[in-house]
Amino acid sequence: MAYPKFILTSDGRIRLGMVVLHRHLLEPGELCLGGGYWSINHAARQVELSGASSDYGKPQWSRVAKLLLPRDYEGYIFTWLTGGNHQPLSLLLPVEYV
Numbered sequence: 001m002a003y004p005k006f007i008l009t010s011d012g013r014i015r016l017g018m019v020v021l022h023r024h025l026l027e028p029g030e031l032c033l034g035g036g037y038w039s040i041n042h043a044a045r046q047v048e049l050s051g052a053s054s055d056y057g058k059p060q061w062s063r064v065a066k067l068l069l070p071r072d073y074e075g076y077i078f079t080w081l082t083g084g085n086h087q088p089l090s091l092l093l094p095v096e097y098v
Helices: none
Strands: 005-009 015-020 033-039 047-051 067-069 078-081 087-088 094-098
Touching: 015 067
Parallel strands: 047 078, 067 094
Antiparallel strands: 005 015, 005 033, 033 047, 078 087
8 A cells, every 4th residue: 555655865865755765765866865655735835754664764864965856846834743743854954946
């Protein structure tokens, strides 16, 4: 069964999808630096990322220089849910929509 999963690639790209396994989100030649699950609140224009990939573990935010977010969600705030708190990813790293 497919679930809403995301990965963080070595170039800082966040890729969202409905997949069975996190590795199904990888393109050939990409390296995954972790992943987890996502949900979207369109009314609040927020994408919440949380959890960890059973294949790759938690996202390793410190290993990328900037985040490349899907252009389809430009204007949305991407947050990382940690310890019950929503932390905007733009406070961790520069963000670019591609």
